[in-house]
Amino acid sequence: MNTRILPLLLIVLVGCSPGRRSQHDLSPVDDLNYPVGAFQLTERSGRTITDQDLRGKVWVASFIFTRCTGPCPQVTSTMRRLQTELQTELQSGAVRLVTFTVDPKRDDLRTLQDYANNRGAHPEHWLFLTGDEQTIHTLLREQFKQGVERRTGSDVQEGTEFDHSPRLVVVDRNGIIRSTHPGLPSESFPDAEERFEADLARLKQKVRSLLQ
Numbered sequence: 001m002n003t004r005i006l007p008l009l010l011i012v013l014v015g016c017s018p019g020r021r022s023q024h025d026l027s028p029v030d031d032l033n034y035p036v037g038a039f040q041l042t043e044r045s046g047r048t049i050t051d052q053d054l055r056g057k058v059w060v061a062s063f064i065f066t067r068c069t070g071p072c073p074q075v076t077s078t079m080r081r082l083q084t085e086l087q088t089e090l091q092s093g094a095v096r097l098v099t100f101t102v103d104p105k106r107d108d109l110r111t112l113q114d115y116a117n118n119r120g121a122h123p124e125h126w127l128f129l130t131g132d133e134q135t136i137h138t139l140l141r142e143q144f145k146q147g148v149e150r151r152t153g154s155d156v157q158e159g160t161e162f163d164h165s166p167r168l169v170v171v172d173r174n175g176i177i178r179s180t181h182p183g184l185p186s187e188s189f190p191d192a193e194e195r196f197e198a199d200l201a202r203l204k205q206k207v208r209s210l211l212q
Helices: 072-085 087-091 109-118 133-143 192-211
Strands: 039-044 047-050 058-064 096-102 126-130 149-150 161-166 167-172 177-183
Touching: 058 072, 058 192, 072 096, 072 167, 072 192, 087 096, 087 192, 096 133, 109 126, 109 167, 133 149, 167 192, 177 192
Parallel strands: 058 096, 096 126
Antiparallel strands: 039 047, 039 126, 058 167, 149 161, 167 177
């Protein structure tokens, strides 16, 4: 097995519902070389976005659903920070932020528009993508190598219907995954905030290094 792919495979089945996170899911994974591959989804504006539309740009992917009561709001807040802290790179057109919903049946275009607008997401710099649920879940599992599953059972409450990776994925100009990073602080470490800030700095450094 290619050892450069192994770190991604180790986190495929880790969920992110409240109380189900692990330090393995939130540990940084760098020095990757794995292609995202082809996809075609719909942006909140209604326009079609494919992997080819992102070629030539460095982009950061996140995975959420708008009704989530677990880590998703924190992951989105991290993406909002990146929108501010990578503002120069975003304005140049060289970088994009891309959020995929794991609950497309309920996260329709209007819902995604409202969610994005309420969080100050720039309509060009930060994309929100939706489509068929099976297509998106397959994309996450097989192409991003990130875990996602619909939860079942009588204990499933509103906002906890999905387990999925809370990681941020950095993709280079050729559509190759180069690193993954925690989208929020881990609950496993007493110095969680310091670790998170350090890794967020590494994420921004990775993005900038890929632009050179």
